[in-house]
Amino acid sequence: MTKMRVYKLAQEFGITSKELIEKLQQLGINVINHMSTLEEDDVKVVMELFKESNNNEKINEKEEEAMQKIKIADKVVVQDLAKLLQKTPSELITKLIQLGIMATINQEIDFDIAEIVALEFGYEVEKEDTKEEQEDILIPEDKPEDLLPRPPIVTVMGHVDHGKTSLLDAIRKTNVTAKEAGGITQHIGASEVHINGKKIVFLDTPGHEAFTSMRARGAQVTDISIIVVAADDGIMPQTIEAINHSRSANVPIIVAINKIDKPNINIDRVKQELADQGLLVEEWGGDVIAVPVSALKGENIDTLLEMVLLVAEIEELKANPNRKAVGTVIEAQLDKGRGPVATVLVQNGTLKIGDSVVVGACYGKVRAMINYMGKRLKEAGPSTPVEILGLSEVPQSGDQLIVVENDKIARSIAENRKEKLREEQMKASTKVSLDDLFKQMEKGEIKDLNIVVKGDVQGSVQAVKQSLEKLSNNEVAVKVIHAGVGAITESDVMLASASNAIIIGFNVRPVTSAQSLAQKENVDIRTYRIIYKAIEDVQAAMKGMLDPEYEEQELGKAEVRAVFRISGAGTVAGCYVTNGKITRSAKVRLVRDGVVIHEGELSSLKRFKDDVKEVTQGYECGISIENFNDIKEGDIIEAYILKEIDRK
Structure with a gap:
């Protein structure tokens, strides 16, 4: 090794002349500038020094390469962390115990603890930014050109015994009623009907209660509402409820006037009663379609279905089958052999076997899909009702099903939703009241x-x-x-x-x-x-x-089991206290079939022959009401007190 100028040696090491001059000065070698010449011995010293320094840097680089990186969220399950660290769960639990943390295989641990454990096993941990994924799923809007016509979803409603299930029975050419206890619909399901090469989906609801309870959870499933009215019975209280429920949901109404095969029917009377409820039929210059049908004899069923297709055409119902599925749970149950089973109505997109889904606060992977005929499907398009298997737990009816990228995202969103549900239950939703x-x-x-x-x-x-x-x-x-x-x-x-x-x-x-x-x-x-x-x-x-008002505070209820008329004392009711207590000083209200008949005060309250101050739940007593004798068996006597409160 010969003499060498400073700038040449700097080029050899890939550094600037200035940096080399500083190094040389630290070693006690005096140089004037980058053109200075270094003696052979000095060059040797500098070369040895830089070789050692480079080796150390390479060792550090190797150590950094050896420490693998993993990403985890704010919280991680012990079993999942073990997989990421390529260790057995028992190894990980042992390490946690050594650190003084007791955790089971399915327990969640915080990011800080996970980081310490990972470092022990030679892993570097990064926090995963899953906030956006966890918060909720943004469902993208479809472009108008991607939308294709979809079949209508129909709910049949009406008064009890007016033939809702018999009509569905006639439509589907099956015999559902015979299978059901007492002819009453016992479940919420869905079925498909094909007419003129087109499909109609029917929700088999047990009336407007399910229709509205689903809507109360934010699920607007129905496109068209068929209200069944018996031609021999006319509009009844539940018919009016069904009309109001449909109107409240802004759903088009078709009226099926059933039982036209019966004698002494008056269809015009039914139409007049419908007009009184604000439903003017087309023949009378209105816009409501009314179809006279006979579910028993199968008359005009095709006409009714054609009218459904006509309304569906006017409504221009469309969906995009070429996207990830979005649907709503119609019913769900826990099956002993199959686990959580949910009947889902696919509303948009196509649901496929193997899809990772979030359903309300549940998650899972679609393991199997079964249609209303019991056949297994590989995929289900818009307006298709299917039973799905593979969920983590039983969802609620009305919950929304959304397909996501993978199981990890599905689980993360479901757990976040569960947490929010707990918080909401603590706060309780604020509904409108007169006070506020x-x-x-x-x-x-x-x-x-x-x-x-x-x-x-x-x-x-x-x-x-x-x-x-x-x-x-x-x-x-x-x-x-x-x-x-x-x-x-x-x-x-x-x-x-x-x-x-x-x-x-x-x-x-x-x-x-x-x-x-x-x-x-x-x-x-x-x-x-x-x-x-x-x-x-x-x-x-x-x-x-x-x-400021007097707030009513209910004390208890008593059912009248027997009535005794005593001369000079008036009517005494033999009662059984079903709820709370009845006190001698309380005000009372006599209720018959849900209607208040009388409000007043007690004139006497007895246990056997003795006057008492109060009688509690589960005991019998004798009650007479001041200046009132029209008491009948089956009446309910409600006891209450008035408490003065200030309005908020």
């Missing part, structure tokens, strides 16, 4: 005040309905979405929940199951005995000027 109506109006949250009216007689119901609708102003339109006669039922509460409505009862009471459902769904139920009081309350609520 004005506040919501001021914020601009309410434009329509939806009301469900129930009363004891039709005249009162119509009077309340008309009076309430006159209260509409520039800020809020008051809409009575349903008005009916009889007790407030679960169906009324579900309709109110789906439409964010309040329920006003005039001279009627909610049944026990409806009361508990209203509390669960946060539906405001108000009951009145005087029409103007109901009107005043709604009017005052709209102005934010509700007066």
Whole structure:
């Protein structure tokens, strides 16, 4: 090795002359500039130094290469982390125990703990940015040119015994009714019918309750609603409910006037009753299609189906089959042999075997698809009902099914949704109530005040309905979405929940199951005995000027089992306390078939022959009501107290 100039040696090492001069000065070798010449011994020293430095850098690079990188989310299951680290779960659990962390194979551990464990096994950890994936799935909109016509989805509704299932039976040429207990539809399924080379999908719902409970969960499945009316019976309370439920969902209505094979029928009377409900048939200059049919004899069934296809054509129902599937769960159950089974109606795209899906707060991979005939399918296009297997748990009816990229994303989204559901259950959803109506109006949250009216007689119901609708102003339109006669039922509460409505009862009471459902769904139920009081309350609520009121606090209920008429003492009811307690000082309300007959006070409360202050649930007692003797067996006596409260 000979003498060498500084700039030549710098080129040899791939560094600048300035950097080399600094190195040389650190070694105590004095040089003037890059043209200085280094002696042979100095060159040797510098060469040895740089060789050692390069070796160290290479070793460090190798060490860095040896430490593999893995990506994990905020939380990771022990079993999944073991797979990523290429270790057995037992090895990983042992390492966690050494670190003082007790965890099972299916338990989740935080990112910080996972990072420590991974470093122990020679892995570097990066946090996976899955926030966007976890939060929810954005369903892309379809381009108009990609959309193709799809079959209509039809729901059959109407009054009990008017022939809903028999009509479906005649349409499908099967015998569903015979299989069902007492001829009542026991399940929610779906089936397909083919006519003139076109397909129609029928949802076999047990009436409008399922139709509305699904809508309450945000699932708008139905395209067309067929309302069945018996020609010999006419419009009945449940028919009116079905009409109101369909209207509330903005679904086209076709009326099937059934049982035309019976003698003494009057189809014109049915049409007149439909007109009274705001459904003017085409023959009378309206836009509602009415088809007289006989489910028993199969008359005009084809005409009805042709009308369904005609309405579907007018509605221009379209979907894009060439995309990832989106659908809705119609029903779901846990099968002993097959695990969670869900009946899904594919609404857009094509669902295929092996697809990773998110269904509400569940996830899974489609292992098998079975159609309504029991045949296995490999794929299902728009408006196709199929049973799917392979979900992690049983979803709720009305849950949306969405196909995602892979199992990991599906699981991540489902777990995130579960967490949100827990939070929502803690907070409980806020529905509109008279108390906070004005506040919501001021914020601009309410434009329509939806009301469900129930009363004891039709005249009162119509009077309340008309009076309430006159209260509409520039800020809020008051809409009575349903008005009916009889007790407030679960169906009324579900309709109110789906439409964010309040329920006003005039001279009627909610049944026990409806009361508990209203509390669960946060539906405001108000009951009145005087029409103007109901009107005043709604009017005052709209102005934010509700007066302090007396809140009713229910104490208990007693059922009248026997009635005794005692001379000089009047009528004594032999009662059994079914709920809560009856106290001597309480106010009472006598309810017969859901209608309030009388409100007053107790004149006596006895256990055997003794006067008592209170009788609790499960015990019998004798009750007489002050200045009232018209008590009958089966009546319900409700005891309550009035507690003064201030409006919020």
